[in-house]
Amino acid sequence: MTSARFNLNDALAVLERTPASLTALLADLPDTWSRANEGEGTWSPYDVIGHLIHGERTDWIPRAQHIISGRTEPFAPFDRLAQFEESHGKDLKQLLETFAELRRQNLTTLREMNLTPPDFAREGLHPALGKVTLGQLLATWVVHDLDHVTQIARTMAKAYTEATGPWIEYLSVLRDRT
């Protein structure tokens, strides 16, 4: 398996592409796909975009600033279910626009922090995981985006599990996280 060291430019390259990629995939998509889920307690693509918005507001940049400012108390815990309140009454296109705008602002903030490699070793305290570094936080931001891209595509795919008939045998995505 390919293993890469954290690199700010590599991380930015993914973080800045996620909103456009998800907008191209999801904007104006029929509810068949955007409101599909994988079963009780699972999230639709619509729910996931709300979750990504909440992360932009309360998770990644606030925690990076927490570390850089040298604060020693743990980060505030992240609310994984906030989107069910916050997305209420908004359509998917509005959510995609909000996500893109917040991400743009956050990457401007990140660039203005002028971080250099020694900064990536600076430590913060995660409320559950304990000691983490700024580099690990930023790498996690990237992987978190990609995890939710897989979740969205997998959830959409599963809506057509039965429709594929005998081809189900070749389509491994239909058996992921079941």
Added chain:
Amino acid sequence: MTSARFNLNDALAVLERTPASLTALLADLPDTWSRANEGEGTWSPYDVIGHLIHGERTDWIPRAQHIISGRTEPFAPFDRLAQFEESHGKDLKQLLETFAELRRQNLTTLREMNLTPPDFAREGLHPALGKVTLGQLLATWVVHDLDHVTQIARTMAKAYTEATGPWIEYLSVLRDRT
């Protein structure tokens, strides 16, 4: 889990979005991501785009035409490794452009077939799976796109497995297909 019946407009909505979504994710992306793989015998995002191109050329529309023309012999088998020859010497941006152009042409062809619901029950013979319907073929085209979107995002994510440190515990994508 949400289960939807095959519907041509729903299928087209996904099929027409895949090239733009993958181009937004992958164009000009550092090799750290586009050439990453999940280990020996697995495919990089670059390899996957070549595979999608080969499918546009030899799989979906030729098989749909095979069914509609009433041919009773099995479909020609699909070569799952053709991209390793065909992509040779091409950069990722060229491959993304080729994929987008072939997909555009194929969806024009599909629309011009003027299919109606009874057509989706028409049958063809898959060389390994036996009897399949046109509706199942077209549903599989959609799920195949989404399967490879998850593969691309998962492969990219895994390049940062170690970089996420203790957060690995929360990032399920790093444990998919391992």
